[in-house]
Amino acid sequence: MRTSSRNNRRWQKPALAFLVLVASVALVVLLRQGGLAPQNRLSLPEPDRNTHGDVTLMADTVRIHDIQGAAHRSPLEGAAVSNVEGIVTAVVKDGNSVTGFYMQDTQPDSDPRTSEGIFVYEPNVQVNEGDRVKVSGTVKEYVSRNRQATDLTLTEIDASAISVTENGQPLPAPLVLGEGAYRYPSTVIDNDRFARFDPEEDGIDFWESVEGMLVQVKNPRVVGESKRFTDPPSVEFVIIDDQANPGKVRTPSGGIIIAEDNYNPERITVANKLTGEAPIAKVGDKLAEPVVGVIDYSIANYKLYNTKPLQLIDGGYRPFETTIEPAADQLTIASYNIENFSRVSDLEKVKRISASLVHNLKKPDIVGVIEMQDNDGPADTGVTDARLSAQVLIDEVSRQGGPAYRYVDIAPVNNNDGGQKGGNIRVGFLYNPERVRLADRPAGNANTAVHVVTQQGVAHLSHNPGRIDPGNAAFEKSRKPLAAEFLFRGKQVIVIANHFNSKGGDSGLFGSQQPPVLTSEAQRVKIAQEVNGFVREIHAADPDANVVVLGDLNDFSFSKPILTLKEEVLVNMVEQLPAREQYTYVYDGNSQALDHILVSRHLADNAKVDIVNINSEFTEEHGRASDHDPVLVKIDLPH
Incomplete structure (x- = not known):
């Protein structure tokens, strides 16, 4: 019995190849007579006669496309097959050890839904690319044990016998994707x-229909x-x-x-x-x-x-500077996930984050910082204070010609807000004291909820900064939103920094659960409801209050959490950009906006927004400082 790990799989092989042959023939007969047709799987079609020279081949010879079938799982799953023929297209190694090979039939059928290639599992087999082989063994649908709940299977032959009949044969021509029946x-x-296997429409079926095959992508462009x-x-x-x-x-x-x-x-x-x-x-x-x-x-x-x-x-694309130009009488605010930044981050990362603030973002007045870690980073020592981590960044910004920023946050309870264990990531604010001032109110702590207070018709925060309802179950094992009240040229603005819970636990786009199950979304909706409710309180106390909500919200503009967050009271500035510019993150080749800045509705007409693409599309070798791109707004505060 083999284990679930491909690197350690073991199995018992039949003692006699004859038993494999008998089982294979019997199975084909049963399939033809309709005696073995598992639900939602396709039975083998009635055979045709094919001639090769003066030899007549009967269709009871099992071929690769018979094994693959027009489905995600083989109609011959669990069956013994014998003398399945193909050309070795690639040999697979794990380190220096061979684990198996791919082979492909040189006599394809006329059905584009059935793949002509397959993986053969046989450790230490001695075959070479271009060998013509005959394989006997058991048809299996492989998925590792720890992925069984989430992944599709890979159709393969677990070999019991392999014979090489010819060497040095030309490989089958690769199937050119995008042409003919393979658009x-x-x-x-x-x-x-x-419910239906329709590769002409469903992408998950399309890729399954060429599983194991040698293919060609004619005009390859990197998107991830x-x-x-x-x-x-x-x-x-x-x-x-x-x-x-x-x-x-x-x-x-x-x-x-x-x-x-x-x-x-x-x-x-x-x-x-x-x-x-x-x-x-x-x-x-x-x-x-x-x-x-x-x-x-x-x-x-x-x-x-x-x-x-x-x-x-080289595609020629490079990180760029924001198109937003600072103005003496207009406030600039950025949202920036700096990816597990701490005092122990390597010097190159410190320099790159600092340079992006000074040059690419042109020295924002306020920066909502996401993923600032505590002073000793991922070391799980019980330390939660992050002032030394922030100071490393502040000092380097100054060295590179930026302002002498100040930093403010509220340290979380140790290991209570998710993220890397020991790192205690949190949201906080860098602000330029030459441009803005933190309103003079006592700061809250990890467990104290900030409230809206009204003085002479103006909404203020009870604590500055203060966490929004940190004991609320909506924020369990996630970052608590941090509200801060700033003054800019005598005008007040309340900024709320966020880092919603991640998408961890959601099923994959090409996973076995269709449509994908978004288990993490429910918590983000609850968080969005709480933040939206807090903004409503501010506007109920003062309809003209200037509110900015920013952060890594881990969801898209059209998603339920973001729609819930902005409902009736906020405008998502990211949506003001052309569609081609709405992205701050690249995942599996999909460019998407996870980072957002939303503003009070009365501010939107007098605000500009820019997403500064300096990280998400690049690697560290290309100068990447984080995995997220920052978002920047410039606002003309009305009062």
Whole structure:
């Protein structure tokens, strides 16, 4: 019995190949007679006769497309098959050890829904690319034990016998995606909960229909930057065919934007599992030649394992400075997730964050800072104070010609607000005391709720800064919103910094749960309701109060949490930008806005917004300082 880990799988092989052959023939007979037709799976079609030279091949010879079937799971799952023929297209290694290989049939059927390629699991097998082989074994649908609740399976043959009949054969020509019956999906990943296998419409079915096959992407453009993974070691980036679905909204760099009804099913992750070499790509780069590789599935995603090293062509896209110009009589406010920043962050990160504040954002008056960690970073020592972490940033900003910022936050209860254990991430504010002043009120603490108080018809905060209802269950294991009252040229503004709970726990776009289950969304809706309610209290006390709500909200403008947050009282400034500019984060090649700045409705007409794309599309090798892009607004306060 083999375990769930591909690196440690074990199995018992039949003692006699003859038993495998008998079982295989019996199964084919049963399928033809309709005696074995599992629910929601397709039975094998009635056989045709095919001739190869003067030899007549009967259809009771099981071929790869019979095993793959027109479905996500094989109609022969669990069955023994014998002498399944194919050409080895790629040999798979784990370190120096072979774990198996992909093979592809040279006699395809006429059904584009049935793949002609398959993975053969056989550790230490001695085969080479171009070998013609015959494989006997058991058809299995593999998924690792820890991914069974979330992932689709990979159809494979768990081999009991492999014979090499010829060497040095030409590989099957790679299937050119985007042509003929293999046009790229456009909008739909799945719209029928796997009820129908329709690759011509559903992206999840499209990629399944070419599982295990050698394919080609003709015009590869990078839409998701390179990421490194350690278990197992790999480098991955995301591409699309640049000519696929040309009417879609593209970012200035060439990336691809999500929409409420479109998560871009034509994206494909490229991974270096077969070559060991990988270029470090940023969004907008191109590949010098069409990408050829084998389609596989792992970690809730279809992937292309390229079979040859890849060469990048620089797309020419670079980080830029904001188009917003500071003005003496207008207030600039930024929202910036600085990704687990602390006093122990490496010096290069400190310099890059500081440079982005000084040069790319042009020295905002107020910065809502997200993911500031405590003074010893991820060390779990019980320390929660972050003043030394902030001071490292403040000092470097000054060295680079920026203002002498001050920092204010409220330290959380140790390990109570989620994030990296020991890091105690929180939201806080950097502010330029030469431009703005923190209103003079006592600061709250981790457990004290800030309230709205009214003096002479003006709404104020009871504590400055103060946390919004920190004991509320809506904020459990998540960051508590922090409200602060500032004065700018005698005009008051209340700024609320947020970091909503993450999307951790949601099922993947190409996972086994369709539509994806958004388990994390419910908490964000509750948080949004609380923040919206607090803004309503401010406006109830003072309809003309200037309120700015900002932060990493971990959701999209069209999502229920953000719609709940802005309902009736706020305008999301991100939505004022052209669609192609509405992104602060790139995930699996999808450019999306997770960071937002919302303002009181009466402020929107006199405010400008800019998302400054300096991080999300790049790698550290390209100068990335964080995984999020900052958002900046300039506001002409009316009073």
